[in-house]
Amino acid sequence: MARLFHVPLSPFCRKVRLSLAEKKIEVELVEERYWEADPDFLRRNPAAKVPVLRLDGIMMSESAPICEFIEETRPEPSLLPSDPVARLEVRRLVSWFDDKFHHEVTSNLLYERVNKKITGQGYPDSKNVKAGAKAIKYHLDYMTWLLDNRRWLAGDHMTLADFAAAAHFSSLDYISDVDWNRSAAVKDWYAKIKSRPAFRSILADQVSGFPPPLHYNDLDF
Numbered sequence: 030m031a032r033l034f035h036v037p038l039s040p041f042c043r044k045v046r047l048s049l050a051e052k053k054i055e056v057e058l059v060e061e062r063y064w065e066a067d068p069d070f071l072r073r074n075p076a077a078k079v080p081v082l083r084l085d086g087i088m089m090s091e092s093a094p095i096c097e098f099i100e101e102t103r104p105e106p107s108l109l110p111s112d113p114v115a116r117l118e119v120r121r122l123v124s125w126f127d128d129k130f131h132h133e134v135t136s137n138l139l140y141e142r143v144n145k146k147i148t149g150q151g152y153p154d155s156k157n158v159k160a161g162a163k164a165i166k167y168h169l170d171y172m173t174w175l176l177d178n179r180r181w182l183a184g185d186h187m188t189l190a191d192f193a194a195a196a197h198f199s200s201l202d203y204i205s206d207v208d209w210n211r212s213a214a215v216k217d218w219y220a221k222i223k224s225r226p227a228f229r230s231i232l233a234d235q236v237s238g239f240p241p242p243l244h245y246n247d248l249d250f
């Protein structure tokens with residue numbers, strides 16, 4: 030069976046979990062306290078980051094190549110379109126969320142509020158939290174614009190871009206940091222993706238000391 034070394038609220042781990050679940054690949058989840066730098070973990074991934082996935086007897090790290098490997102070895106159901114221009118758009122948006130959104134929003138909100146406490150790095154810096162709360166508005170507006178023109182973020186089919194975005198949004202929703210009232214289009218998109226069977230394990234996550242809000246696993250919000 031596949032084995033994923035992860036932390037529950039990591040958006041990169043969640044993106045991999047969603048890809049695996051959508052393709053019905055059973056996986057054993059192993060929580061990895063990466064900040065403790067366990068030697069076995071460093072051997073698995075010298076970069077000391079999660080996710081790390083063992084699949085087909087191969088130990089792999091970095092969520093983007095992991096998701097591409099899963100896609101190449103298990104093409105159905107497809108999360109990447111066959112047309113190169115459409116693929117380009119999916120990859121652009123995966124980078125948008127895992128690079129830009131991660132840097133401007135997830136790091137400033139989730140890492141300040143949760144990761145700092147769990148890893149013993151002190152209290153949230155209110156300047157960063159404020160910056161994250163401001164930045165997410167811009168991203169919600171950009172997603173609204175995309176969704177006014179498309180059924181899913183990268184086009185008319187659900188792709189890895191939706192999973193990348195939903196991974197970040199679900200982690201932020203766990204700490205009530207998404208204002209769903211700002212955009213009906215984004216709220217509808219999230220309700221649609223949240224109700225997929227692939228999302229079940231993510232909605233069941235519980236992080237000690239951080240109980241999720243009631244709406245977190247409510248499929249109708």
Ligand SMILES: N[C@@H](CCC(=O)N[C@@H](CS)C(=O)NCC(=O)O)C(=O)O
Nearest residue numbers: 039040041063078079080091092093
């Ligand atoms: N580019 C990596 C990023 C992974 C990442 O930053 N994971 C975080 C948890 S959300 C981590 O392990 N951080 C530990 C560190 O940076 O030392 C990927 O896509 O897998």
